[in-house]
Amino acid sequence: MTTPPPAPMPAALRAQLNRHPAQQIPCPFCRAPARAACATATGRRLPNPHPARTDAWNARHTTEETHT
C-alpha cells in the first residue's frame, strides 16, 4: 500500500494563505470589504488585490519617512 498523493490545494484556500497585507483594508477600487479578496464586477475573486488597494495600504503604512 502506498501513501495517497497530496490533494491539490483549492485556489481559494491558497489565496487565503498567500493573503496580501493590503487585504486588511477595504479596497477603494472594487469596494471589497476588509479581509476579503478583491473581486471583479462579475463577482470573480482575484488572486491579487487591486493596485489601488495596495497603494492605499502603502499610504497607510508608510510614515513621513519619505517626507524629506
Ligand SMILES: [Zn+2]
Ligand atoms: Zn479591489
